[in-house]
Amino acid sequence: MSDRTILVWFRNDLRINDNEILLEAVRKADKVLPVYCFDPYYFQHTASGAPKTGSFRARFLIEAVADLRKNLQGFGAELIIRIGNPADVIPQLAEEYHVNEVYHHREVAYEETKISEEVEAALWKMRLNLKHFIGHTMYHKEDLPFPIKDIPDSFAVFKKKVERDSNVRSCVPTPAHIIVPEIADAGELPTLQQLGLTEPVDDPRAAEYFQGGETAALVQMHKYFSHLDIAIKQKNGRSGAEFSSKLSPWLSIGCISPRQVYWEIQKYGSNGNLLKLELLWRDYFRFMFKKHGQKFIKAKDEAQDFAPDADMLLQKWKNGETGIPLIDAAMHELNATGFISNQNRQIVAGYLVNTIKADWTQGAAYFEEKLIDYSPASNWGNWAFIAGVNDAKESKYTIATKLPKELEAKTDFVNTWQPSSIDDAGDLVEA
Structure with missing residues (x-):
């Protein structure tokens, strides 16, 4: 045989x-x-x-x-x-x-x-x-308290019912050994040049260097929870809200699973709630794509009211040349590193949609190109939320209540632009 x-x-x-x-x-x-x-x-x-x-x-x-x-x-x-x-x-x-x-x-x-x-x-x-x-979500599809077609479009309702009526499965064991056929030609890793790309230049201002792979993912997870553990022991009131896990690049291509992160979170009780919430949002967006398909991010039927000079403003947004310090700093950081905070993503997206009134799909496509942690469901789902083109009943995030000036002071990237004139840096529309 x-x-x-x-x-x-x-x-x-x-x-x-x-x-x-x-x-x-x-x-x-x-x-x-x-x-x-x-x-x-x-x-x-x-x-x-x-x-x-x-x-x-x-x-x-x-x-x-x-x-x-x-x-x-x-x-x-x-x-x-x-x-x-x-x-x-x-x-x-x-x-x-x-x-x-x-x-x-x-x-x-x-x-x-x-x-x-x-x-x-x-x-x-x-x-x-x-x-x-099915292996990309924290909650398995078969463990949800409703079939895919009946998943609530409201995240708040989805969250309440899932957390009340579902459980996260245990991680599956790691194989003890793996037997492969005799392989004559395993193939070589391609270079960036072979893929039609140039080598990126690492900006010295970047707070993090993201190294791809499961090994680095486990190191990053340990680093985050070590920081969280220290904060809890010092009883300084930090519950994870003041430092990001930065696990999203590894989650996006599955170097680590949402379940692995979840079961680490469980060791910290309520101190891990913020990260657990982010994982649940990732689940929600994937399930929304499963339920609605492309309709989840399809533009409304009525004609979209883009600004007359939307294309020019879009290019200024991409280049970080809007004249708004926080927007420009965030876009410079994105272009120079491939990563910006979740909060800044919401802010720059809201600015593109609500202030310069450019085509949100072009903003989403730009994020797709630039983000190290690009994930189709999360990226396009987020942008569709901000643009208001899907059936969601609430905004994804309450955008920063801090004034832009307070946030600008926390990044080196704010000094990379030369504005012609700025009357009021606080004139930022909430997303």
Whole structure:
């Protein structure tokens, strides 16, 4: 009887711990074939001429895949790396290695699900099954107190019912060992140049350097909770609100799972509530995309009232040349590092939508290019909330009550612009 081989198609789940598809493949198959595919679709240039994926995020991704390969090698396994359309690459590898089934984690946003459907159709022609798993949320879909079609559109109602009636599952065990077929050509990691990008320049003012990979993710999680532990022991009133976990880059491509973070939070009681709330928002946006699809971020039917000079103002917003210190500082930081705080994201998005009245979808696309921690559901869901184009009943965040001047003083990036004239830096519209 021939060996059973399962191909594990890694996408936004670049980890070994708490990875159900990897564990199930090890349990169900004699051999496991781990694969990661750099899809050229994500590295093309958009109609505006900008790269769909910016250099900071691409570098972070390459580092994460390299770390996954290294960690798999520690289990005696190997990661096959290819550059190409997954609908071509996955079937080719399935045929070459006599694969019996392919596992992957299900996605929810349009582009990602379309790619899955293309791979599934190609495998179906070979009489092979693409098995879908759910592994990107804190709460499992099957544990929600309502079917997807009945999920409340109001986050407040969603939160109340989920926290009252659902439980977060335990993390799945890590495989003890991983047996792979004999691999003739594992493939090399691509360079940024091969992906059509240039090497990003790290700005010395950046507060953090984000290193891709599960190893760095676990270090960052330990660092955050160590800080939280110290704050609690010192009884200085800090409950996590004054320092960010900055785990979002690793969560976005699955170097660490929401469940792993949740179960660490549970050790700290109410002191971890803020981070738990952020994880729940991530869940909510994913479930909204699952429920509504593209309609969740579809513009209203009525004509949108853009400012006459919206294109020029949009470019000034991108460049950090609006003349509003806080806006410009945040955009300079985004451009120079690929990361800004959640609060500043809401502020600059609100400014683009409500003050300069530019096309919010162009703002969302710019964030998609620039953000290291870009996640389709969270990014586009957030922007749609601020633009008011979905069925949400409340704003996502109460934007800072502090005056812009107080916030500006906390960043070095505010000094990188030269305004022609500013009458009142406090003239910032609340998002």
